[in-house]
Amino acid sequence: MKLLQQLAGNRPLWPAIKANAYGHGAEVIGSHLISLGYKTLCVAHSFEAAELADAGLKATFIVLSAMLPEHSECIAEYGFEPAVCTVEMIESLSRAASKFRKQIAVHLKVDTGMGRVGIRPDEVTEFLRRCRDLPGIFVKGIMSHFPRADEADKSFSLRQIEIFRQIRKISQGYGISIYHLANSAGIFDLPDAAFDAARPGISIYGLKPSLSMQNPLVNELKPVLTWKTRITFLKEVPAGTGLSYGHTFHTDKPSLIASIPLGYGDGISRLLSGKMEVLIHGLRCPQVGRICMDQSLIDVTALRGNVGLGDEAVIIGRQGDEEITADEIAEKIGTINYEIVTGISRRIPRIATGFP
Numbered sequence: 523m524k525l526l527q528q529l530a531g532n533r534p535l536w537p538a539i540k541a542n543a544y545g546h547g548a549e550v551i552g553s554h555l556i557s558l559g560y561k562t563l564c565v566a567h568s569f570e571a572a573e574l575a576d577a578g579l580k581a582t583f584i585v586l587s588a589m590l591p592e593h594s595e596c597i598a599e600y601g602f603e604p605a606v607c608t609v610e611m612i613e614s615l616s617r618a619a620s621k622f623r624k625q626i627a628v629h630l631k632v633d634t635g636m637g638r639v640g641i642r643p644d645e646v647t648e649f650l651r652r653c654r655d656l657p658g659i660f661v662k663g664i665m666s667h668f669p670r671a672d673e674a675d676k677s678f679s680l681r682q683i684e685i686f687r688q689i690r691k692i693s694q695g696y697g698i699s700i701y702h703l704a705n706s707a708g709i710f711d712l713p714d715a716a717f718d719a720a721r722p723g724i725s726i727y728g729l730k731p732s733l734s735m736q737n738p739l740v741n742e743l744k745p746v747l748t749w750k751t752r753i754t755f756l757k758e759v760p761a762g763t764g765l766s767y768g769h770t771f772h773t774d775k776p777s778l779i780a781s782i783p784l785g786y787g788d789g790i791s792r793l794l795s796g797k798m799e800v801l802i803h804g805l806r807c808p809q810v811g812r813i814c815m816d817q818s819l820i821d822v823t824a825l826r827g828n829v830g831l832g833d834e835a836v837i838i839g840r841q842g843d844e845e846i847t848a849d850e851i852a853e854k855i856g857t858i859n860y861e862i863v864t865g866i867s868r869r870i871p872r873i874a875t876g877f878p
């Protein structure tokens with residue numbers, strides 16, 4: 523966070539802890555951020571914010587995703603700040619505000635090029651007028667999002683910044699106090715995207731938005747997550763033994779095979795079968811055969827005589843001089859580090875260590 527805050531200067535950072543804090547554990551991460559003084563946190567859905575508020579996290583929650591009117595009462599009751607981009611939503615928020623006798627702060631989402639949700643830039647003033655006419659809601663912020671800020675070529679993002687500047691100009695006089703655009707990639711590579719606040723996600727977990735980032739400071743990010751387990755079973759098998767479902771793998775020599783209690787039910791993609799490694803006693807050991815729902819097999823023949831039940835196996839993280847990163851795993855199956863960490867399932871306990 524220090525590095526990000528250094529880049530953002532005195533502008534507030536509103537960390538994104540949606541999707542269980544990108545798989546890291548939203549309660550653990552959210553509480554830590556609050557203890558560091560971050561008072562505004564972004565989630566995707568109102569139920570994510572409600573879960574965290576119910577768990578005792580005291581923060582302002584911005585709800586980023588487009589939602590349906592049926593969520594308005596939850597927003598009003600808890601006092602969340604939703605991103606809005608439909609008339610149906612602002613009208614139902616206004617009704618919920620009057621029911622709960624509250625004022626609801628909203629953030630108008632404008633699509634400056636993401637092509638996902640948001641009103642068009644030319645609809646901004648008309649939408650703001652409608653909001654002004656509705657009791658119980660006020661537009662606190664205007665926001666947009668980058669689809670390509672993590673690419674080497676920044677021309678599209680620079681055009682978006684220009685559009686966002688125009689939006690700021692035409693929306694003067696509506697009492698909007700905060701314009702926010704930057705995600706992690708914007709914070710690192712697009713100083714002009716700073717505006718009044720930023721919403722970093724992936725970088726707060728020490729992960730790079732992409733491998734095409736330009737700012738060398740991105741190399742100072744250090745992953746905060748280690749994913750580890752322990753060996754639950756060991757067996758010697760002769761050469762030619764078929765292992766796991768479908769026998770897609772046969773040993774080519776007498777082998778020592780370990781089982782670990784993690785599989786695709788825990789977020790280790792089955793597509794990684796036969797492609798990934800885990801660290802045991804500081805050594806990269808190949809995973810063999812198909813990854814099952816709850817268990818996977820590791821060839822630990824190289825550690826024969828030196829490995830036992832209960833020994834630690836690292837899926838993501840460091841052990842000895844070796845490190846396996848979410849980026850490395852992502853590359854093996856053609857995806858991004860975001861998906862690897864976000865995919866770690868709920869049944870994996872998240873343990874906070876190393877926080878001051």
Ligand SMILES: Cc1ncc(COP(=O)(O)O)c(C=O)c1O
Nearest residue numbers: 538586667705706721722723724
């Ligand atoms: C609207 C919005 N803002 C901010 C972020 C954070 O982006 P990043 O994780 O790339 O920093 C996201 C993530 O998807 C988002 O959807």
